[in-house]
Amino acid sequence: MAEQRKIPRVALPPGTRLDTLAVREGLPPSAWGENSEALFLTSSFVQPDAATAAARFANEEEAFVYSRFTNPTVTMFERRLAALEGTEACIATSSGMSAILLLGMGLLKAGDHVVCSQSVFGATMMLFGREFAKFGVETSFVSQTDAEGWRGAVKPNTRLLFAESPTNPLTEVCDIRALSAIARDAGAWLAVDNCFCSPALQRPVEYGADLVIHSGTKYLDGQGRVIAGAICASEALVNEKFVPVMRSAGMSLSPFNAWVVLKGLETLSIRMKAQGERALAIARWLEAQPGVERVYYPGLASHPQHQLAMVQQSGGGGAVVTFVVACKQGGAPAARKNAFHVIDSTRILSITANLGDTKTTITHPASTSHGRLSEEQRQAAGIVQGMIRVAVGLDDVEDIQADLLRGLATL
Numbered sequence: 001m002a003e004q005r006k007i008p009r010v011a012l013p014p015g016t017r018l019d020t021l022a023v024r025e026g027l028p029p030s031a032w033g034e035n036s037e038a039l040f041l042t043s044s045f046v047q048p049d050a051a052t053a054a055a056r057f058a059n060e061e062e063a064f065v066y067s068r069f070t071n072p073t074v075t076m077f078e079r080r081l082a083a084l085e086g087t088e089a090c091i092a093t094s095s096g097m098s099a100i101l102l103l104g105m106g107l108l109k110a111g112d113h114v115v116c117s118q119s120v121f122g123a124t125m126m127l128f129g130r131e132f133a134k135f136g137v138e139t140s141f142v143s144q145t146d147a148e149g150w151r152g153a154v155k156p157n158t159r160l161l162f163a164e165s166p167t168n169p170l171t172e173v174c175d176i177r178a179l180s181a182i183a184r185d186a187g188a189w190l191a192v193d194n195c196f197c198s199p200a201l202q203r204p205v206e207y208g209a210d211l212v213i214h215s216g217t218k219y220l221d222g223q224g225r226v227i228a229g230a231i232c233a234s235e236a237l238v239n240e241k242f243v244p245v246m247r248s249a250g251m252s253l254s255p256f257n258a259w260v261v262l263k264g265l266e267t268l269s270i271r272m273k274a275q276g277e278r279a280l281a282i283a284r285w286l287e288a289q290p291g292v293e294r295v296y297y298p299g300l301a302s303h304p305q306h307q308l309a310m311v312q313q314s315g316g317g318g319a320v321v322t323f324v325v326a327c328k329q330g331g332a333p334a335a336r337k338n339a340f341h342v343i344d345s346t347r348i349l350s351i352t353a354n355l356g357d358t359k360t361t362i363t364h365p366a367s368t369s370h371g372r373l374s375e376e377q378r379q380a381a382g383i384v385q386g387m388i389r390v391a392v393g394l395d396d397v398e399d400i401q402a403d404l405l406r407g408l409a410t411l
């Protein structure tokens with residue numbers, strides 16, 4: 001076969017650094033020479049002749065064909081995110097959850113076994129525990145932070161280890177290097193959901209992960225505008241395992257959403273830095289409040305995996321701070337009432353379960369993001385009724401403190 005014709009890359013010198021790649025990696029500009037990346041809102045691409053069309057449909061020549069699996073704006077986003085994560089390739093999906101669906105469809109078959117953290121995102125638990133189970137894939141859920149528990153759960157048919165770090169909302173940090181050693185010994189892949197840190201703070205492949213999962217909805221867009229997702233991995237995994245499923249199943253990212261997230265990547269590292277600094281200030285302040293029983297934030301010395309997080313997350317704690325309101329008596333119902341009081345006393349913060357926005361958001365995990373779990377699953381995941389999660393944005397720190405204090409001071 002003749003050398004496969006490739007879609008060209010934007011011309012950048014070898015060794016171009018991450019901050020530059022974040023604003024430039026992708027495709028060369030079109031014939032018009034636009035400086036800001038074009039948005040290609042087209043479902044299909046015109047082919048020069050029938051023979052070329054045949055070669056392109058047969059994958060003998062790399063070119064744009066049909067936007068279910070090839071679109072220049074989506075390719076630009078994929079290349080830029082892959083560059084930031086340090087992987088050879090990336091495949092973009094319509095949402096973070098469809099990235100995990102694609103992961104399962106691409107890597108697993110009936111009879112396979114998965115080991116998954118019991119503290120992963122609620123919908124991820126449902127996907128592994130219920131939906132994949134329908135197709136004969138069994139999942140064991142283990143403690144996020146107990147590496148020996150992961151090793152003990154491995155079976156001869158284990159094909160995939162799945163972790164998220166830090167987790168939502170408890171910010172539990174797993175040792176990615178330790179999990180990658182367990183995966184290697186088991187002949188399984190390790191996938192890490194890197195939603196909370198983004199590649200600006202943490203690149204899981206540097207610690208041995210095989211696949212990185214993203215909800216582009218969160219920090220990658222960073223401004224709460226679109227739903228998007230992606231899997232970053234080697235070219236072999238993307239081309240052999242995921243592209244064929246994408247072609248048949250079509251959980252594709254729309255060009256418009258790809259364009260929005262692509263432009264979000266340009267400010268990712270400065271947003272993560274600014275939001276992380278604000279989050280650390282809020283976390284320290286919360287620790288000193290009498291109305292607060294406990295604060296969960298990897299940047300605090302009191303966090304159980306603080307040391308590990310400071311290394312694995314390039315010294316940053318991220319921007320999600322979770323705390324438990326004090327409740328002297330009355331058990332879970334009273335704790336829930338206190339949490340609702342603090343949330344409802346805010347005037348600036350957005351009451352929404354989304355995170356990764358420039359606008360600071362506040363939510364009650366037990367009744368929203370983790371509301372579909374059974375009480376037992378919630379207990380196992382450590383989600384108590386008095387818990388509040390704040391995803392710190394770019395609001396002024398003193399305004400956020402005043403907003404939280406209104407309810408905390410009147411408990």
Ligand SMILES: *Cc1c(COP(=O)(O)O)cnc(C)c1O
Nearest residue numbers: 095096097121193195215217228
């Ligand atoms: C939001 C989220 C997801 C799901 O992403 P969507 O884009 O909402 O589908 C997956 N994992 C984590 C950690 C998340 O926070």
